[in-house]
Amino acid sequence: MPDHNHSPRLSVVIPTYGRGAKLANLLAKLDDQTLAPRDYEVIVVDDGSPEPVQIDRAALRYPCKLLRQPNQGPGAARNTAFEHVRAPLVLYLNDDAVPARDLLHKHVAIQARLQSPRAVLGSFEFTPESLRSPLTQVLSRTRYLFDYPMMQAGAEYGWPNLYTCNLSVPAELVRKVGGFDARNFPEAIMDDTEFGYRLEKLGVRVLYRPDAACGHDHELTPAAYLRRAIRLGVHQARFARVHGDPILLRAKPGDDLESTLLEPARNSVILFHQHAARAQAWLERFEAQHYGSKLDDASAKSCAEIVARLASAFSMRGWLLELAGVDPFAALEGEPGAGELTSLVVLSKDALPLTQRCIAALREAADPRHPHELIVVDNGSRDGSAEWLAAQSDVKLVRNATNQGACRARNQALQHARGACIAFLDNDAFVQPGWLSRLKRHMALDARNGLVGPLSDRAAHGQQITATLGASAPSDPHELARAIDAKLAREKSRLSRPATLMSSFCILVRRAVIDRIGGFDERFTPWGFEDDDFTLRARLAGFKARVAFDVFVRHEAYGGPKAEWHRELLLRNWRRFAGKWGLDPARHGDYGPLAALRGESVAPELLCAPFDGSQRLDPADLEPVRRGARAA
Incomplete structure (x- = not known):
């Protein structure tokens, strides 16, 4: 008892x-x-x-x-x-x-x-x-x-x-x-x-x-063990977050976990993903074939090697699930964003052949799994562009009588955009089939991602590459771009890098970014540093930006008066950008001090730019800086 x-x-x-x-x-x-x-x-x-x-x-x-x-x-x-x-x-x-x-x-x-x-x-x-x-x-x-x-x-x-x-x-x-x-x-x-x-x-x-x-x-069982490995990773990352001690993540207090931990982990998981199903199947077969038998040393060693690889990758999945908000395997499988509307925004100004080629490329790349709406803002074209656009049944045209500049034109498009994501494109940017689904996959790999852009033959902020295909490279620039894109899609599939600032010639933006920071700051009218400012504001608002290594978008080069005007705009708008963000106007392109900026220390009016037309637009900003230079 x-x-x-x-x-x-x-x-x-x-x-x-x-x-x-x-x-x-x-x-x-x-x-x-x-x-x-x-x-x-x-x-x-x-x-x-x-x-x-x-x-x-x-x-x-x-x-x-x-x-x-x-x-x-x-x-x-x-x-x-x-x-x-x-x-x-x-x-x-x-x-x-x-x-x-x-x-x-x-x-x-x-x-x-x-x-x-x-x-x-x-x-x-x-x-x-x-x-x-x-x-x-x-x-x-x-x-x-x-x-x-x-x-x-x-x-x-x-x-x-x-x-x-x-x-x-x-x-x-x-x-x-x-x-x-x-x-x-x-x-x-x-x-x-x-x-x-x-x-x-x-x-x-x-x-x-x-x-x-x-x-x-x-x-x-193998399935139960691998589920446990994911949850172990989740709780290792949670431990680091709760206690500020990342020792279980193989890092030290004070380390930048984004660069020292999450970035390598994400790349490791992406590279291992293609082998994961085979490794799991091998482990399941091994379990069935040897069940009830005592393993010899050689068999145990072979199994242990597979278990080690799987356990490492699956625990890193848990890290990313906890700290990035997404199980990367879920984003790597299937078709992320399928069925969601994407708003494609193109700007047009007196370059009808380029606009026609840009829209033809978008039509050719259309994917029924990724529905889209096409919004084109014409900035007072005089070459028949607006009339041609008005005749296109798949184009929602916003027509300005005069040039309103890139910032306001994009903001006008945002008033009509209904997509879960918005892709901004210049009319001299030419996409390839698969571009949108690949950018959306990169977006889906981290719940914090707000902006994703491609590589190109003309771009700022490290997005420009020089790709060579050897003697067999096509001589036609559009065919060459298609070959480069196919090569990158094959060899760099699903790989990317983080970015602080990005170019807006082609950029995919999550709707949540627009909801948080608004549109483009029209102080940079008509063009120049508006994309630097937009992507910086997104980062300060807590979003991540990435450059996709498996997407290539050709960006037409230009010269003449337009290039001269743009050079002058870059000099002028650098001073405006530097003044807004506390940089030295005399040190053109010196972004170094931006790394110390934190969103919580930035005034709300600097982060948000309304796109409802309420921003003041100075007509003088729309005139060429140098007399005689022709507007773009």
């Missing part, structure tokens, strides 16, 4: 969810311990199991309490249990634990002999039944699940080796650190190591004592 009045020496805490048979086996093993039943109590918390746990407590020799709560995760369950703990020492066990007969006695005895508080970690070896699984055999020999195979008996370890599968901790220490952080770590992964991190802040380390023995009745 359990003695409920005697003060126990040990409280055993067991969170459980949906594993009634394993829990029943554990409770039976706890009924056969060498420690006197009156010296310990067991507190089980049913964490919202689909079929509520039932315990015949009258049949047990020790005091046992069953608590129930809605599903909140094992950390919350342990916290619930701790409210009922009566002993000075707490032993945390998983519900799939198979304890040795002397497990409880060992923990009590070891803790009693310690000179200073420690978290005592016992062994947790897979049971023979679990080791029928080849994957589980490999995990039992490596550190791809736990570090047990590398740990030494009697040695002390830091918080990354604190596991609550078989762990005793003085109750006072649990109370001091506030228990488990169930809000940030609600899953059965890293909830315990995060608890250990806070314990170590109090000077408490982990003492490994494998003689406090416990079996682990858990057979891991």
Whole structure:
């Protein structure tokens, strides 16, 4: 008969969810311990199991309490249990634990002999039944699940080796650190190591004592293991965010995680993605073919190599899911953005052959999976451009009687644009088939992405490339552009780089950017530095910009009076850009100080540019800077 009045020496805490048979086996093993039943109590918390746990407590020799709560995760369950703990020492066990007969006695005895508080970690070896699984055999020999195979008996370890599968901790220490952080770590992964991190802040380390023995009745399937790897990555990244310590992400405090961690991780995942399905299929076949057999060293090594690659890539998926808001595999598969309307905005001014060629390229590249609307703003053309555009059934024409400049023209188009994304194009930019779907895939790879642009033969901010195709290169510039685009799409598929500033000759913009910062700042009328300003404002508003390596858009070169006028505009508008953003007007093109700008320190009126026509437009800005120079 359990003695409920005697003060126990040990409280055993067991969170459980949906594993009634394993829990029943554990409770039976706890009924056969060498420690006197009156010296310990067991507190089980049913964490919202689909079929509520039932315990015949009258049949047990020790005091046992069953608590129930809605599903909140094992950390919350342990916290619930701790409210009922009566002993000075707490032993945390998983519900799939198979304890040795002397497990409880060992923990009590070891803790009693310690000179200073420690978290005592016992062994947790897979049971023979679990080791029928080849994957589980490999995990039992490596550190791809736990570090047990590398740990030494009697040695002390830091918080990354604190596991609550078989762990005793003085109750006072649990109370001091506030228990488990169930809000940030609600899953059965890293909830315990995060608890250990806070314990170590109090000077408490982990003492490994494998003689406090416990079996682990858990057979891991490849699919379950890889799901766990993703969630491990999520919680590693969350740990870095919560504590400001990126050690689990292989980084140091103060590191720029975007460049040192997320960028390499994203590229690694993208490159591995093409091999992931084959690697998973291999692991599934290996599991089926060797199930029930003991692996030889060579087979175990082969499997371990595949597991290591998969575990690394899948944990990086978790990093990106947590910190970038997207599982990259989801964006790499299927057709991101399919079915969503994209608004294509083209500017026209007295260059009808170029406009016709630009629109012909857009029509040829049209993809039924990516519906679009085509909005063309004509800025007072006198060569028949407006009349030709008005006759095109697929063009929504915004017609200005005079040249309003690129900034206002784009803002006018925004008043008509209905797309989830808006692509701004100059009429001398010529796209290739597949351009839009590839840019949208890059956009989808990070929830924070707001702008994506291509490579080109004429562009600023590092978007310009010189591509050579050898002796077989087409002589026609449009055919050459198509060949370059096909080569990049093949060799640089889905790769990109981050950008701070971008060119607007061809740029895809997420609608959320427009909603946040508005349109183009018309102080840069008619042209020049309006795209630098727009992309800078987007970054300061929290959006990311990327240059796609697998999209090439030809951008027609020009010279003569137009080029001369544009050179003068760049000089004038640099002074305006520098004045707006606190740069040195005398140091043309010196963007260095912009790196220190942070959105929270920038006045709202600098970030937002309304596109409803309310911006003041100075007619003098629309005149050529030098007399006699012809407007573009």
